[in-house]
Amino acid sequence: MTLGHWHPPQLSLRFVPVWRRHFLVWRKLALPSVLGNLADPVIYLFGLGFGIGALLPEIAGVPYITFLAAGMVCYSTMNSASFESLYSSFSRMHVQRTWEAIMNTPLELDDVLVGELVWSASKALLAGSAILLVVTAIGFTETRYALWVIPVIVLVGLAFAALGLVITALAPSYDFFMYYFTLFVTPMTLMSGVFFPVEQLPAALQTLTALLPLTHAVALVRPLLLGTIPGDILVHTAVLLAYIVIPFWLATALTRRRLLK
Amino acid sequence: MSTAALASRKGGPRTEGSAVDTDHRGSPLVLRGVTKAYGDQRVVAGIDLTLRRGECFTLLGPNGAGKTTTLRCALGLTAPGGGTIRLAGLPVPERAREARMRVGIVPQIDNLDPDFTCAENLMVYGRYFGLRDAEIAARIPELLAFAGLEGRHEARIQTLSGGMKRRLTLARALVNRPELLVLDEPTTGLDPQARHLIWDRLKQLIRSGTTVLLTTHFMDEAERLSDRLAILDGGRILTEGAPRELIATHIEPQVVEVYGDWNEGSSALGVETWAARHAAALSQRHEVSGETAFCYVTHPAPLLAHLATQHGLRYLHRPANLEDVFLKLTGRELRD
Structure with missing residues (x-):
């Protein structure tokens, strides 16, 4: 890889027509897409929340399903951003050659990538907000700070979209994404406080956990949904921002290397 | 439907026989000493090229000659x-984005x-050029008509034939009224009917003043469409000029292809033996490829008279064409 690929991503509003293209495709398939986004986390929420919750005492002073609600908001956001920036972006890049078509116009690869990033985060915003709406409507949460969860969802969506684009830039085929899920996403989901408090983990693992983006997402969303102001807001926000900036820069450089040769 | 409306307004229609603009300052594309290597492999090894406004220029070359990389x-x-x-008067790659506005x-x-x-494909593509929706929507009927897809606004891409998809791709490339149209192997994989329809559309565009640059490895395509062409191999331009000019410069005007079994007396000998004994004396130049001897001649009469007396040999007498030039310059060995 030459140094030439490493200059910062060019950010501009030129991504808007790319975003609109993805939106137009999504609109044609919106109903199954929204149902799919909602069904999985809602099933987890009720299945685990009521099933396991019935066996458990209160966790952190609240019923298990209330504890789990914040985890499910983050989990749903992460999944949505990941699937879009992996499978869907890869289809557009490699299978349908949509990116190639776009780069034949006055748009550049960087515009395409910003479009992918923002689009994946937009779908994640929809998925995360849908779960947020469900848990607040049913009354599992305190509504006082619930709206503040939305900017967190945006950050989490952008972070997992950026991470997904790094993997997509390296992927030879769809099968490659399985490694990302089994080696990164699934262990992280179990270690980041989605299903049980991080404090349950051995101390050594807790240090590792502190480096993972999902941990910081949960650390912000859970207090907000319990009606309290999270501690260390700046630290958690800074980590999430770093997980947007660094992976997106890396994804841009790797994709330039792949496509602009 | 007027083709002039589809192409650039800047070029203006070209009248019969009128020369294309030879002023290089207004050239839609100028390449000077362009090179490109992947590791040790030089794919483009120093290309110089100046397109004249309003012409159709073809890069003709075997697979792997560097055509696509040059584009x-x-x-x-x-x-x-x-x-x-x-490109379009702007330095590339520095200002490529702006230049592509006009391509x-x-x-x-x-x-x-x-x-x-079909219609959504054109709309979405037009937006990439920053065109307003109303502007694109107004243009969609004429673009679909140009592609021979009238009334197929709502047709899904999967329902189109290969030829229809190519034509829609061509129409899509015209959404911004380009001055220069660049086509990379536009008819590869199409059946003869579909190829003729694409050629017909390209000729319309060239007549209306659009500059066209295309790559191909089809001789008939290059010969039919281009005002000038360059034969590329190994990342270099081997020769450049009008198709007729290249044939006149590089090759004898007539070709006799000799094939069949050559019998002398009672022994059956092949074309190869015939060529070794007679071809040099009867033609200026000859090549044997497989079972055929290609004899290049200015005055074919002695060769044809000789062939008439040879039993078993058959021949085809034809004018020299671009393929002869191409094979002379790039050789007959297989490219993979």
């Missing part, structure tokens, strides 16, 4: 290793959006 450099889709490029591109492999209808 990718010219369009700013990859950085050249060396040399200078001006239409038809890629080698179809990349229409499979999720969209």
Whole structure:
């Protein structure tokens, strides 16, 4: 890889027509897409929340399903951003050659990538907000700070979209994404406080956990949904921002290397 | 439907026989000493090229000659290793984005959006050029008519034939009224009917003043469409000029292809033996490829008289064409 690929991503509003293209495709398939986004986390929420919750005492002073609600908001956001920036972006890049078509116009690869990033985060915003709406409507949460969860969802969506684009830039085929899920996403989901408090983990693992983006997402969303102001807001926000900036820069450089040769 | 409306307004219609603009300052594309290497492999090894406004120029070459890489450099889709490029008067790759505003591109492999209808494909593509929706919508009927897809606004891409997809891709490349249209192997994989329809559309565009740059490895395509062409091999331009001019410069005007079994007395000998004994005396130049001897001649009478007396040999007498020039310059060995 030459140094030439490493200059910062060019950010501009030129991504808007790319975003609109993805939106137009999504609109044609919106109903199954929204149902799919909602069904999985809602099933987890009720299945685990009521099933396991019935066996458990209160966790952190609240019923298990209330504890789990914040985890499910983050989990749903992460999944949505990941699937879009992996499978869907890869289809557009490699299978349908949509990116190639776009780069034949006055748009550049960087515009395409910003479009992918923002689009994946937009779908994640929809998925995360849908779960947020469900848990607040049913009354599992305190509504006082619930709206503040939305900017967190945006950050989490952008972070997992950026991470997904790094993997997509390296992927030879769809099968490659399985490694990302089994080696990164699934262990992280179990270690980041989605299903049980991080404090349950051995101390050594807790240090590792502190480096993972999902941990910081949960650390912000859970207090907000319990009606309290999270501690260390700046630290958690800074980590999430770093997980947007660094992976997106890396994804841009790797994709330039792949496509602009 | 007027083709002039589809193409650039800047070029203006070209009248019969009128020369294309030879002023290089207004050239839609100038390449000077362009090179590109992948590791040790020099794919483009110093290309100089100046397109004249309003002409159709063809890059003709075998697979792997560097045609597509030359185009990718010219369009700013990859950085050249060396040399200078001006596209639509702007330096590339520095200002490639702005330059592509005035260029239409038809890629080698179809990349229409499979999720969209014909009309949606044009609309979405037009937005990439910053065109307003109303402007694009007003243009969609004439673009679809040009593609021979009238009334197929709502047709899904999967329902189109290969030829229809190519034509829609061509129409899509015209959404911004380009001055220069670049096509990478526009008819590869199409049946003869579909190829003729594409050629017909390209001729319309050339007549209306659009400059066209295309790559191909089909001789008939290059000969039919281009005002000038360059034969490329090993990343270099071997020769450049009008098709007729190249034939006149590089090759004897007539070709006699000799094939069949040559019998002398009672022994059956092959074409190869015949060529070794007689071809040099009866033609200026000859090549044996497989079971055929190609004899290149200015005065064919003695050769034809000789052949008439040879039993078992058959022949085809024809004028020299671009393929003869191409094979002379690039050789007959297989390219993979």
